[in-house]
Amino acid sequence: MQTTAPLSHLRVLDLSRVLAGPWATQFLADMGAYVIKVEKPGEGDDTRGWGPPYLVEPEADNPGLSAYYLACNRGKRSIEIDMATPEGQALIRRLAAECDVVVENYKVGGLAKYGLDYDDLKQVNPRLIWCSITGFGQTGPYAKRAGYDFLIQAMSGLMSITGKPAGEPGAEPMKVGVAISDQICGLYGLSAILTALIQRDRTGQGERIDMALLDTQIATLANQASNYLVSGQPPGRMGNAHPNVVPYQVFKTADGHMILAIGNDGQFARFCAVAGAGHLAADPLYRTNSGRIVNRAALIPLLAEIIAGRGTAEWVALLENHAVPCGPINDLAQVFADPQVQARGLRRTLSSAAAPAIPQVGNPVKFASGPTTSDRAPPALGADTATVLREVLGMADPEIAALLRHRQRPAQE
Structure with a gap:
């Protein structure tokens, strides 16, 4: 799949973690992009520890594979780099020079202190498509605030229209059952990345993309936001009823x-x-x-x-x-037993050295020309460090061995 898939010509440097960024980069990986997931040595993506449930239980020197991590990291290659060190920063610059896209979700200014923000990396790669995902964006009075899905569901107005109507027993604002604000931002970010790549084909220039969870969640309030803007009346919670269609x-x-x-x-x-x-x-x-x-x-x-x-x-x-x-x-349980769901191939099983059977939800996009779900399982922490350094940077094995031997634990932020 990797040599014939639609995006097999692209390399993506994934500096993101948790859900919004990894949700976007997993799609790119499914479509064949060579996605390099940069992780903290010894720790990795925060979601590796978001269990139980775990498919592979964590150990003293291995964070394991949590179900949460498995949901959004298929198709990627994990490389351990300590960006708090000069050596790690140099490696990331070298990787960025060989990549088409960078996705990151650090706080505003978080990468600048390492010399790894867009202004720094575009110097080594002017064609770079840079997608930044934060809670509130790079501008505005809330720009430096940390943004989390639950908080964004509340601040965007989504929770004000979700839950039992006021006055009913147990009525209170309610969040959606998945981290929908993260997922929506990841999908908007993905659309922006693909658009910027098309633009680059015409202009030869890279692009900086500024994605905010708050912006994208408000944008997807759709008819409810429009109902307010037209009527001037904020809609309330209606439980499972619909404001514009009955029954x-x-x-x-x-x-x-x-x-x-x-x-x-x-x-x-x-x-x-x-x-x-x-x-x-x-x-x-x-x-x-x-x-x-x-x-x-x-x-x-x-x-x-x-x-x-x-x-x-x-x-x-x-x-x-x-x-x-x-x-x-x-x-x-009923969903995955449903004959329609089974016929559409939404349950997949992958395998890797870390686990012989890794359950996955398949990519919902269907192409007539070929598969759209990567057959590469979500990686164990650092599983591809040597391979990526060899394939992307052309490093020789002695240099790689020396680098791995002297690798340090990341500084705590």
Whole structure:
């Protein structure tokens, strides 16, 4: 795959850790890029220690392989470099000179003290695409603040529209169940990197990309942000209901719960016909989506009573036959057992010297021309140090051996 994949001509220097940066660089690796993950000697990416669960348990001289780390580091090559030392800084400069892209998520100014920020490295490689990912960006009054996904979900307004409505038992602002702000920023960063590479093909010049978790999370509030900007009214929490479409929410069934996701008036009419409630579709109060939004409080209890009369599987089978969007609410065991998920190849198993079977979620992008998930397992810490120095920098084995022999532990920041 590595010689024929779409990005097999690119080298990426990955100075990022945790999730947002590694999420972007994993995609680049899946597409064939030669991704060099620079890690602290003896410690590595913070997420190596974010367990249990661990696939490989940590030991005194090995941080192991946590499930979290495995989620976002497939396809990369791990190299241990202590950037707090002059020798480590020199190595990173040499690597940057041979790479197309650098991705980093240090605090603003964090790399400048090592002589490794964009202004320094563009001197050795003017064609470099540099993507910086921080909580609040390189400018503005919050630029020097640390930014974490949970904090960004709160500050961006996402938590103000997530959770049970005010006044209900247990109501409070709620975060999303995954670090969605990190992932979104990583995906926007990836799009920016690919755009800058296309621009470089035309101009020959590199680019500095400034990505902020806060910016990208606000940008993806989509209709909710637009609802506020148009109406001037901040939307509130609605639980599993939708602010602009009705009925579009969770309903209790005779044996569990289901999602009813009706997106237009035709679907509502078909649902009512199947449910024996044609009078609701004919009622002027409910015939249109606008009417259903205005009269939501009266309509939803009527639908809830009808839906409670049958089990989830029965409803799903019945409604799918009439092109009414609906479905069960799966846990992750049910997700990976689902025949559709299996048919799409979303569960993969890779192997490496560190572990014979490493479970992975496959890249969701499908190309007709070939695979889009790297067959290179997430690397053990420093597993590729010698190989990268040999392949990318042309170092001889005695020089590599001397470097590894004198490698120091990183200074604590």
